[in-house]
Amino acid sequence: MSALLQVQNVTKRFGGLTANHDISFDVQDNEILSVIGPNGAGKSTLFKMISSFLPTTSGQVLFKGGRISNRKPHIAARKGVVRTFQETTIFKSMTVRESVIVAQHLRAKASLAGYFWGTRAARADVERFGRYADELIEFLGMNAIAGEQASNLPQGNLRALGVAIGLATDPKVLLLDEPFAGMNHDETMRMVDLVRKVRDDRSVTVLLVEHDMPAVMNISDRIVVLNFGEKIAEGTPSEIQNNEKVIEAYLGSVDDEIGM
């Protein structure tokens, strides 16, 4: 069986600058795969192309064999590939529960007109959304802040809210954009547990872009390393830690940080 998500020879050029050059890798069903690399390595660009927020210059991204790149973000989301954002991208004046309810948009059975007229299907949806929102909030341990307006939440909770919004769409693949950035050790560990729990209990495949080395080594099944827009290595955390090219290009100067 082919991989769940296939990144095939993806290249992105902005004018004369090549942000990503001929990158290929597969994401297997139910794994946690991290994309790492120094600043400017092209991680974010790759991330945006996978979620169709940016078109590729050449190459494509397949999900279950169907192309999801060079389309629109909502099409990728509809197929089951959903990205999260860093903490500033939230629905500021909605509460946590409202955000999670809105994010279940894709699970709606009734049409928009059906909602306007209040058909039976629409009422059933509304009830289902409410119930699922409560369940999801409980699952993520956010009960205490369910009624809180998003703009009042501290950073750590915002990240969790981002994950909650992403999960509410019922994704097959969740793309996490630097989920540990700016977090202290405890917060990071809580987030690592949360991401694991999402994968284990909800069978969601996770692809994440991250800087935080200890967290990445801890959480990932496999790691893809980018440098100057090219893939220089791929493998399990221990393989990456011992990869000559990676150490030379990226980890060499910071090996204190990864605890080697």
Added chain:
Amino acid sequence: MMKLSASRWGGLVLFLFALFIVVPALIAASGRIDFYFTLTSVAILSIASAGVWLTFYIGRINIGQGAFALIGAYVSAILVTKAGMSFWLSLPLAGLFAAFVAVLIGLPILRLRGVYFAMITLVLTQVVTLTALALPITNGAKGITSIPLPGELSIFGLTLIPDFASLENTRLAFYYTACLLMVLTFAAMYRLVNSRLGHLCRSMQQNEELASSIGVNIAYIRIIIFAISSFLGGVGGAMFGSIAQSVYPSSFQVADSVNFMLNCFLGGLGYVFGPMLGTLVLYFGWDLLFELGRFQLLVYSSLLILMMLLLPNGLLSLRLPGKQGAGK
């Protein structure tokens, strides 16, 4: 179908009672027949303003409602005078045509955000005015005059609306028609805002990127909302043309488009019924200051600026201080 609390139902009944019974009774008692025209205008303008409010709800500043009102007025006038169609049929058609134009225009321009979208819409009114001057069917600067009053509307021989020309008090008939349309518009708006479409609009207003990441087809929703907005503009314009019994290229100008937007600001962008109150206050505010003569505009503008400074969330935020305070 609609789940409203008891107090809201009470408010609604009170409002309808005031609108359809108290106001006409007061006008009859005081003999100020001219108030019919003023209040009818307010009702119609608030319908068009409701459309503008809806575009605000998806985070777009719309200063082009005058264009769609003018389109609606012309479509209705042409259908009634040249095709001999009943006004009551031309009214929804005027709205639909305005919505159709909005889809064509909206496809390219709704990608723009903030001030860029506002600038383009500002131009629209002028474009439609110039088009009306140039086209033969709109009769240029002479406009379309002597539009007959709305005729009888009957279904299977049952008269729903009598022929306006046969009525003694056409002002009252127009007042009732306009109020009924306004009530329908705002009931639909309330319903829309509290349905899933409304929630999606709110999500887009707050963050379009995040909205599209959760699978919202933002381009599609934007077009739908802009079309509904322009439908309301078209209906409002058609209604206005019918009351004035004439349409000119200058019937709706850039200043009117700006006023539609101001109505929304003044009433409150966070409240569905904001545009209704905003239109009433803005319209009457201008008239009340008439005594000031040449200082009218100065005082009026100063008051507006003051109000926006002191009540940035609109007049309706006064009514709900507790609710507003809780969020802060």
